[in-house]
Amino acid sequence: MTQATPIKIWDIPGGIHPPENKHQSTANGLEVAPLPARLILPLQQHIGARAEPVVSVGDRVLKGQLLAEANGLVSCPLHAPTSGTVSAIGPAPYPHASGLEEWAITLESDGQDEWTDLEPISDFRALESAPLLEMIRLAGISGLGGAGFPTAVKINARPEQKIHSLIINGTECEPYITADDTAMRYKATEIVAGIEILRHILHPEEVLVGIEDNKSEAIAAMREAVGERDIRIVPFPTKYPSGGEKQLIQILTGKEVPSGGLPADIGMVCQNIGTLLAIHDAIILGQPLIKRITTLTGEALTHPTNVEALIGTPIRDLLEFAGLQPDRLYRLVMGGPMMGFTLQSMDAPVIKTSNCLLAGTLEELPPPPVAQPCIRCGLCSEACPAMLLPQQLHWFALGKEYDQLKRLNLFDCIECGCCSYVCPSSIPLVQYYRASKSEIRALELQQHKAEHSKQRFEQRQQRLQREAEQKEADRKARADKAARMKAAKEAGTASPDTPAPAEPDVARVTAQKPAGLNAEQKQLKIAAATAQMALKKAQKQVAANPDNAELKAQVPVLEQAWREAQQRFDASLGEASVKATPAPSAGADDETKRLKIEAAMLRASLKKAERAAGDTPTEEQEKEIYALREQVAVAEARLPKETAAKKPVDENLKKAKLDAAMAKAALKKAERAQADNMDDPALQEEVERCRDVLTEALHTLEQAEANTSQPVPERERVDKKPIDEATRQRKTELAMAKAAYKKAEQSLKQAQEANADTGAAQAELDRTKEALNTAAKALAEHMASKETD
Ligand code: SF4
Ligand code: SF4
Incomplete structure (x- = not known):
């Protein structure tokens, strides 16, 4: 018998x-809590995704009926603890240190407790592992020891994780809590049956049930229930926190789970007593x-005990069942004094992980003393079961130096509270660690x-770039294709004499056709x-009837x-192409157009200036016209x-025109100067000289106009008619009179403006x-007499 063989601890x-x-809670055995009138069933009672309700308000449900289904692999379904009616689905009191509410299904009990x-x-x-695992999953079982990890996930090891040891945790090392102890005392047979189911699923080489030696009755009950089975009940010395x-x-096997790892990594699965009962x-x-x-x-209860309570039972109901003395209650804790948390409300319900309700008095759970500065005594390090450095962790937690905290393996801390417990400075070390972890x-x-x-942003940028590149490639391909088609079209239309192809060629015709x-x-x-x-039809018929001479004759x-x-069609395309070809003159480039426009605008400006100047232009107008x-x-x-070829420019004529214009302007200028100083002989001489120059220029212009092929405007001819001396004299006198x-x-x-005489x-x-x-009359008479002559 294996029980007789001692095992190394x-x-x-x-x-x-x-x-x-x-001892306070073990005296009354295991009792069944009364059926509550109302149950609050939070949708989140486990690690993982919140369950999804499958019932509605007003639905009547039976005991054991599904209320909410698992929402994913790491999730747990939720069932009705009794028969009744769903009265609400929404936020409701929840057992958490924050006091915040959580979504829950509220069930009004009908008192009949009718099973589905x-x-x-x-x-x-007779069943394989898979259907058993599925049944455990559908039963909504999550770890009842405190963490609440979905059991079906935990025991479904990966193929490479060969489980050789099944460890049953009957330690329950936390002060005050006796739920597992009571279960082992009164439900050992069921627990062992649960172990057998797990053993059937996992096929471990060994099964070890670790129980602290302060639970002698539980050890005895378990040994009796195990009997001859190959299940090792292993008592070991009591020490907190052996139940981690x-x-x-480590206590049962001497092996350490690596930092950040899981027991399955070293071939082990650990299950809680309460979880085995649920299985x-x-x-x-x-x-x-x-x-x-x-x-x-807790000392605020007159009847401390262990109860079999329905999930969702309000805590107030259970405490009243246990004889709560409200006037003595100082602090209500869910869990034990080391790892539990203070409840904000008694309206919150018992959930799957609620192993203890501690209703403590002031003497029992006094407020912690005021924290003092660390004295570096090192007691915290000595007490830490995870071999961490609580003092340094505290220091870095204060400074929020998260990298240092991770370097010091903060997440290996099991929040057992040993360091806080031994700290002479009463520093609430665990609270710092919890806050830092969060x-x-x-x-x-x-x-x-x-x-x-x-x-996602980078992927989007890459996608956009790919699309842009593709667009550019498509655009280039289209441009190349268009260029090829244009070249093919030009090649086809530029040679009207291109011989027709010998065979039908639809592609060629298509390429040749205009837009x-x-x-x-x-x-x-x-x-x-x-x-x-x-x-083609005739050719097919001939192929089908090669002896038909009449059909053969039709083919040629x-x-x-x-x-x-x-x-005929090709010729029409060629004509269209020729018609569509722009005339060379129409193909003048932009520069030519620009020059033409510029010249036209200058000519228009010149004409405008000439019109504005009239017959007696000022000096400024003459300058402008000349320019x-x-x-x-x-x-x-x-x-x-x-362009010049179309309208050839005679350079001689051009020069003659310019010379004449300049001579004319010079004469006018000299005449104006003489008008201001009629007695100045030099000015008179200059006027005469300018007249001679103008006469010579006009003569040259007449000769150039006679030699050019350009039509000469009539007005030009009249203007350029040589002037006689008498006319010039009278015109000069008129100009001088005008001046x-x-x-x-x-x-x-000026005299009027100066108010002078x-x-x-x-x-x-x-x-x-x-x-x-x-003078005007003399010129008019002279001109009249000239016309008469
Ligand atoms: S036990 Fe407290 S006082 Fe001592 S070293 Fe740790 S934190 Fe500092
Ligand atoms: S609470 Fe964390 S740091 Fe403190 S003794 Fe426990 S495991 Fe170590």
């Missing part, structure tokens, strides 16, 4: 021996997880999201296609008809040769006016 580092206070149909398994050994999963494995109920009785054993203890998890989640967003066919071309195309179809006729139709003429000449000289009159006008105006100025104006009239 290993020790763990650190640990403490706090007052156990377990159950499907118990009489012989689980990694610590228990038994699920397989043997067919019942889902709807109840659990919970310790009700912050690090939040940061990592944030970083993960940011990284995910970054990846759009006119009505005649369309008809010719249809005719060619029809002729081709008739030819049809072929000729097709060739002629095709040639514009030069610009026009330059602009016209810049025009391309072919004198203008000068007298100016003098009178205007008599002399007015007299001078009258005199010059009369002289002007005389």
